[in-house]
Amino acid sequence: MQAIIHILKTQGDDIVRSIGQHIGLSLISLLIAAVIAIPLAILLMNHKRSANVMLQITSVLQTIPSLALLGILIPIVGIGTVPSIIALVIYAVMPIFQNTYAGLTTIDPNLEEAATAFGLSRRMKLFRIELPLAMPMIISGIRIAMVMIIGTATLAALIGAGGLGTYILLGIETNNNALLIIGAVLSAILALVFGAGIDWLGKLSFKKAGLVLLTLIVLIGGFAGYRKIASPATDITIAGKMGSEPEILINMYKDLIEHDHPNMQVTTKANFGGTSFLFKALKSGSVDIYPEFTGTVLESLVTGQKSASHNPKTTYKVAKNALKSQYQMAYLKPMQYQNGYDLAVTKPFAKKYNLKTISDLIAVEDQIHAGFDPDFHQLKDGYPGLSKTYGLKFASAKTMEPSIRYKAIANGKVNLVDGYTTDPEVQEYHLVVLKDDKHFFPPYQGAPLMTEKLLTDHPELRTTLNKLAGKVSTTDMQKMNYKVTVKHEKAAAVAREYLKSHGLLD
Amino acid sequence: MIEFKNVSKQYENNLALDKLNLTIPSQDFFVLVGPSGSGKTTTLKMLNRLIEPTDGNIYFDDKRIIDYDLKQLRLQMGYVLQNIALFPNLNIQENIAIQAESLGWSRKDRIARARHLLSQVDLDPDQYATRMPSELSGGEQQRVGIIRALAIKPKVVLMDEPFSALDPISRKQLQDLVLRLHRELKMTFIFVTHDMHEALRLGQHIAVMRLGHIQQIGTGDEIMQHPANDFVRGFFQNEHAPRPTTVQSLLDAGYGEATTAAATLTADASVSALAAALKQTTPVVVTTVQGPRALSTPDLLDYLAAKEAD
Numbered sequence: 001m002q003a004i005i006h007i008l009k010t011q012g013d014d015i016v017r018s019i020g021q022h023i024g025l026s027l028i029s030l031l032i033a034a035v036i037a038i039p040l041a042i043l044l045m046n047h048k049r050s051a052n053v054m055l056q057i058t059s060v061l062q063t064i065p066s067l068a069l070l071g072i073l074i075p076i077v078g079i080g081t082v083p084s085i086i087a088l089v090i091y092a093v094m095p096i097f098q099n100t101y102a103g104l105t106t107i108d109p110n111l112e113e114a115a116t117a118f119g120l121s122r123r124m125k126l127f128r129i130e131l132p133l134a135m136p137m138i139i140s141g142i143r144i145a146m147v148m149i150i151g152t153a154t155l156a157a158l159i160g161a162g163g164l165g166t167y168i169l170l171g172i173e174t175n176n177n178a179l180l181i182i183g184a185v186l187s188a189i190l191a192l193v194f195g196a197g198i199d200w201l202g203k204l205s206f207k208k209a210g211l212v213l214l215t216l217i218v219l220i221g222g223f224a225g226y227r228k229i230a231s232p233a234t235d236i237t238i239a240g241k242m243g244s245e246p247e248i249l250i251n252m253y254k255d256l257i258e259h260d261h262p263n264m265q266v267t268t269k270a271n272f273g274g275t276s277f278l279f280k281a282l283k284s285g286s287v288d289i290y291p292e293f294t295g296t297v298l299e300s301l302v303t304g305q306k307s308a309s310h311n312p313k314t315t316y317k318v319a320k321n322a323l324k325s326q327y328q329m330a331y332l333k334p335m336q337y338q339n340g341y342d343l344a345v346t347k348p349f350a351k352k353y354n355l356k357t358i359s360d361l362i363a364v365e366d367q368i369h370a371g372f373d374p375d376f377h378q379l380k381d382g383y384p385g386l387s388k389t390y391g392l393k394f395a396s397a398k399t400m401e402p403s404i405r406y407k408a409i410a411n412g413k414v415n416l417v418d419g420y421t422t423d424p425e426v427q428e429y430h431l432v433v434l435k436d437d438k439h440f441f442p443p444y445q446g447a448p449l450m451t452e453k454l455l456t457d458h459p460e461l462r463t464t465l466n467k468l469a470g471k472v473s474t475t476d477m478q479k480m481n482y483k484v485t486v487k488h489e490k491a492a493a494v495a496r497e498y499l500k501s502h503g504l505l506d
Numbered sequence: 507m508i509e510f511k512n513v514s515k516q517y518e519n520n521l522a523l524d525k526l527n528l529t530i531p532s533q534d535f536f537v538l539v540g541p542s543g544s545g546k547t548t549t550l551k552m553l554n555r556l557i558e559p560t561d562g563n564i565y566f567d568d569k570r571i572i573d574y575d576l577k578q579l580r581l582q583m584g585y586v587l588q589n590i591a592l593f594p595n596l597n598i599q600e601n602i603a604i605q606a607e608s609l610g611w612s613r614k615d616r617i618a619r620a621r622h623l624l625s626q627v628d629l630d631p632d633q634y635a636t637r638m639p640s641e642l643s644g645g646e647q648q649r650v651g652i653i654r655a656l657a658i659k660p661k662v663v664l665m666d667e668p669f670s671a672l673d674p675i676s677r678k679q680l681q682d683l684v685l686r687l688h689r690e691l692k693m694t695f696i697f698v699t700h701d702m703h704e705a706l707r708l709g710q711h712i713a714v715m716r717l718g719h720i721q722q723i724g725t726g727d728e729i730m731q732h733p734a735n736d737f738v739r740g741f742f743q744n745e746h747a748p749r750p751t752t753v754q755s756l757l758d759a760g761y762g763e764a765t766t767a768a769a770t771l772t773a774d775a776s777v778s779a780l781a782a783a784l785k786q787t788t789p790v791v792v793t794t795v796q797g798p799r800a801l802s803t804p805d806l807l808d809y810l811a812a813k814e815a816d
Contacts, residue, residue, distance in 0.1 A: 110591040117554050117587075117664075119580030120608050128604070132595040 003178035010488040015167070019186060022163035024220055025156055026149045026194070029085050031217065033092035033145055038138065041100035042126065051101055058094035066091070066155050071276075074159065079273075079281040084156035091152055092145035099141025103134025127206065139202035143195055150191045154183065158273040160239065160281065164190070166271050170242055176485070235264045236458075239272040239287040244484035244491060245339070245422060245477065247271065249291045249446060251495035253465060259505055260464045270491065275300055283327065288454050289465075294319045294334060295444035302326050312338065312443035323449070330455045332462060333469035334445035337477045341376060341441045342421045342433045343386075349415055350432040357437040358390055361416075368394040371405045371414035381442055382418070389440045421474050424482035433474070467504055507532050508553065508662070508694070513562035515548055515718075522548045524718040525562065530711075532661075535688050535695045537709030539702055541741075544715040546698045550664050553696065554583040566662075581605060584655030584663040584693075588670055590647045592639035598624070598650055599635040605658045623653035627683060645676030652684065662694045669704070681707055702742060706730070714738050751777045753792050753801070756809045762792065762799035769793040780806060 008015065044051040064072075066087060073083035107130060115125045131138075154165030164183045171180030201209050238253050240246030247270040254266040269287070272278055279301055281287040292301075294315045302322035309315050316334055323329040343358055350356070353364050361368060376382035377399045387393060394416070400408060406425040408414045419426065419433075426433060448465045455462060480498060483489045499505035510528040514521065523545045530536045538546035551557040552564055555576060564571045571579055592601045600607075602623055603616035611619070621631035627649045639647055648668060655663050665684070669677040685708060688695050699705055705712050706726040714721040714729065714737075722734035733739040754773040756762065769791045771783055780801065783790045789800035 108589075108591070110587055110589045111593060113556060114585065114587055114591040114593070117556055117580060117583075117585040118605050118608070119577040120604065121577070124608050128607070129593055129595070133593075 003176075004182060006488060007178055007182060015182065015186070018162055018164050018166055019190070021161065022150070022153055022165075022187070022190060024224070025081065025084055025088065025153050025161060025163055026146070026190070027216065027220060029088035029092060029149050029153070030142065030146055031213070032085065033089045033149075034096055034142060036089070037093045037096035037141075038100050041097050041104060042131075045101060045104040045130075048105075051105075055094075055098060055101070058097055061090050062094045064090075066152050067158070070155065070159055071280075074277065074280045074284065078284045078286040079159045079161075079277065080286060081156075081161045083159060084153070084161040088149050088152055088156075092149050095144040095148065096138070096141045099137045099144070100134060103137030103141075104130055106137075107133050131206075135202060139198060143198050146194050146198060147191050150187055150194065154187060157271065159277050160269050160272045160286070169273075170271055236266045236288045236454075237269060237286070238266060238289045239269040239278060239281065240290055241273065241275065241278060242271050244424070244481050245446075246291055247491035248477075248480050248484060248495045248498075250289075251492045252468060252499055253289060253291075253448060255496055255499055255505055256464050256467060257461065261460060264458075282329070282449065282451065285451075289448050289450040289461075291446045292331075292449040293339060293444040293446055295340065295442050297323060297331070297449075310439045310442060312445055315443045316445060316447070324452070328452045330450050330452045330462075332448045332450075332465050334447035335468050335472040336445075336470050337422060337472050337474040338443055338445055339420055339422045339474075339477070340444040341382065342419055342436065343416060344409070344419050344426060344431040344433050345416050346409060347430050347432055350434075355432070355434060357435040358386070358392075358440075359437050361392055361434070362390065365392055366395050368396075368416050369414050370394045370397040370416045370418075371400050371408045372397055372418050373402045373405060374399040376418040386440055389438055422477040422481055424478060424485045426478050427482035428486050471502065471504070472498070507565075507567060508696075509565040510549070510552075511563050511565070513549075513552065513559045513564060515545070515552070515557065516560045522718055523559070526718070526720065528713060528720065528723070530694065530696060532694055533692050535685075535697065535708060535710045537697045537699060537705040537712045538715060539699055539705035539709075539712055540715035540721075541700060543717065545718040546700075546713075546715050547666055549715070550666055550696060550698050553662065553664055554580050554585055581609070581658060582661045584657075584660040586648075586651050586655045586663065586665040586668045588667040590644070590651045590668075590671075592647055592650060592654070594639055597636050597638055598642070599631075601639065601650060602654045602657050604654065609658060619657060623656060624650075626687075627653055643676075644672050645680065648672060648676075648680060649683065652680070652687070656687070656691065656693075660693065662696060665695065665697045667698050667700065670699070670701070677704075684708065714741065751813075753777065753780050756780075756801060756805060757792070757794055757799060759809055759812070761805040761809055762801045763789075764796075765789075765791055765798050765800040767791045767798060767800065769798045777806070777810075 040054065041051075044054055069087045069090065070083060073086055077083045077086065111129065111133070115129050120128070153163050154168050156163045157165030157169050164187050167179045167183030168187075171177065171183060201212060204212065236257065238250045240250040247268075250268045250270060254268050257264055257266050272281070272287070272290070275292075275296060278287065278290050278292075282290060294312070297319035298315065302319065303326065304322075309318065312334075316331075320331040323331050343361075345355060353360070355361065355364070370383075372383055377397065378384070383397060398414065405414075405417045406419070406423075406429055409417045409431070410429045417431075419431075421433060425431070450461075476498065480494050483494050484491050496505065508528075508530040510526045513523055513526040515523040526545070526549065528549070538549055540546045548557055552559055553566070553571070555571060566574070566579070592598075593604065596604065599617055599620035602620040603611070606616045606619060617635070621635055624631040624634055629646065629649060634642070634646075634650075639650070642650065651668065652665075655665075669680050672680065681704065684695065684697070697708055699708075709726060711723060712726055712729055713723045716737055722729055722738050729738060730742065733742065752773065753771060753775050755777070757773060771780065771790055771792045773792055773794050775792075780790060784801075784803050784806060789802040791798045791800050
């Protein structure tokens with residue numbers, strides 16, 4: 001609870017902006033879906049067979065998993081708001097179409113007969129009789145679509161459209177339940193508020209409802225237009241994955257570029273999504289630069305390089321060449337810190353047994369009760385391989401959720417955990433990371449990734465971004481992550497502070 | 507004037523109307539009566555072209571109805587439905603004025619017309635005009651259903667079993683109402699019913715139908731007195747036609763004693779004639795095929811009391 005209040009206090013502005021993005025995305029999608037589905041249902045209300053075909057099509061669209069749909073859309077329309085809206089519209093069309101069609105075709109045939117026998121025009125019959133009678137069904141369809149949209153819109157955060165999903169994904173990514181709750185609760189509240197609004201709209205006459213909708217469209221359009229005009233022209237867009245570390249890095253990139261080239265405008269997009277989305281975004285040109293790990297490049301992005309070397313320099317070289325030959329991408333020099341697996345113990349424990357390296361564990365292996373993340377416990381790159389390389393066999397090794405793992409060592413339930421080298425919890429719980437003296441863990445070094453074309457157009461970027469090459473130690477990164485994740489300082493401020501204190505920025 | 511000339515309606519494997527010929531004079535109150543499946547509703551719905559004939563022609567004022575503009579034709583034919591079918595989303599005055607609205611009348615004129623019609627059928631406009639249909643009783647709803655059909659002064663009003671869903675008291679009141687409206691408005695009323703009693707009560711002319719054929723057309727009296735065939739005769743009996751109760755009814759019910767006295771009344775005399783005779787002298791002797799029988803005042807009272815109890 002305290003964590004939630006703290007986040008609300010420190011990140012209030014960002015949260016309000018996310019709510020605004022979420023509302024904008026949802027409303028626009030809902031409006032577009034309604035504008036497509038309702039007239040379609042009206043057109044097809046007297047054509048049962050076509051209507052059935054249409055129902056089938058919309059149902060099939062419904063079954064496409066949202067992530068797959070986003071994946072399909074990115075190569076076609078890129079990333080950001082547009083594919084999110086398209087995906088949301090595709091999902092929302094079915095309930096609205098189905099309910100409108102059902103509402104229009106289940107009207108008491110006697111009423112239809114009366115309207116026909118009175119010689120009412122098609123138009124009058126529709127607007128005076130049929131639509132008002134179908135209205136409760138149409139409204140419930142719109143409600144269903146709305147709830148679905150607000151829920152699914154959280155996924156928009158994956159492809160850089162922002163919204164409350166940012167907090168949910170970030171919460172999942174960083175095991176921060178407070179963020180997760182903020183995102184989820186606010187989404188639920190939005191759904192409730194929208195539901196009430198839709199009910200209210202359904203009770204109004206056509207004219208009034210139309211007027212309200214028109215006002216909304218103008219407001220959203222105006223706001224979007226204002227944002228477009230107000231946001232400065234951008235030369236370079238730098239994005240980062242979920243979490244504090246990429247956000248700190250992209251702010252460093254931005255500060256360095258704008259410092260060296262004052263006429264260049266850089267826009268950052270933090271918490272942009274997962275690896276594959278970012279990589280697609282880079283390929284499609286929606287994003288110009290993002291920081292990527294050497295290990296991840298070999299593991300997920302390039303083909304034919306599965307057996308990663310345990311030497312950081314070789315790994316970087318292999319990754320760089322593969323990116324160049326397979327994707328015409330430039331991969332600048334990596335920073336010093338490594339964000340890979342590690343083993344950590346508490347400071348008192350390390351002191352007591354004089355532990356500095358993983359090899360030092362061999363002497364005390366009978367006393368080690370380890371808590372491992374399930375992946376680490378099973379992967380060849382994890383405990384099984386480690387145990388083979390170092391000849392280690394701990395007294396016990398339990399698997400547990402990543403966040404619980406750190407709490408377990410803090411509470412003394414276990415005395416050794418795996419982790420990522422730059423995890424802020426190392427600082428938070430005063431842990432000691434043991435040196436991988438046999439270079440067992442595959443190296444994960446961060447470096448800026450961009451297209452070769454960008455570097456051809458702006459060759460000066462190479463010099464600027466290479467200022468970070470070999471800089472930022474693992475401890476530096478841990479400290480910065482701690483400040484942002486635990487102390488909730490702004491990533492931009494933390495990044496600038498680092499650059500200044502290390503003489504990279506005046 | 508409306509004329510059907512050799513009109514047939516063929517459904518897939520069922521001939522609903524077979525070469526129907528029928529003339530309905532202007533300003534008539536014309537009743538189509540018959541059991542279900544007789545084709546009476548089909549005949550009615552052909553007039554406003556809800557159903558199209560498969561053969562033959564229908565003339566309205568000497569012009570084929572298929573030559574009329576459909577909307578113009580329907581605007582001249584008011585329509586009252588069996589299920590009343592007031593639009594539940596519109597209030598009473600909007601329901602009444604729906605055709606006027608489609609003709610582009612001003613709102614003021616529409617309201618004035620609706621209120622006038624409401625008062626014409628004894629529904630207080632101040633109380634009823636802005637209520638919703640669901641707030642009205644069945645009888646009240648069908649009053650509105652009737653005046654909705656009259657709103658733009660059509661030449662013809664088509665009524666499809668409009669009172670069949672109502673309770674007996676409301677039905678009687680509404681029958682009186684349509685008779686009054688017919689007298690006042692000088693329109694042609696065409697009324698479909700399966701109730702012979704209702705047909706006799708309302709119709710100036712009655713067409714008795716069965717299985718797509720007209721059995722007999724005539725006034726109520728003509729049909730009653732001279733049924734064209736066994737079906738028409740049987741239909742009357744089944745429907746408890748409002749024949750005046752005769753002395754024979756008492757005899758049939760077992761009243762009266764054999765006597766040798768001279769008869770003063772015949773068995774087909776009305777019950778009121780018997781009552782009058784009983785005032786003069788008691789018992790009254792009636793001639794029957796089994797010989798004269800004596801009826802007393804207690805016989806008449808017992809009979810009437812028993813009949814009342816039915």
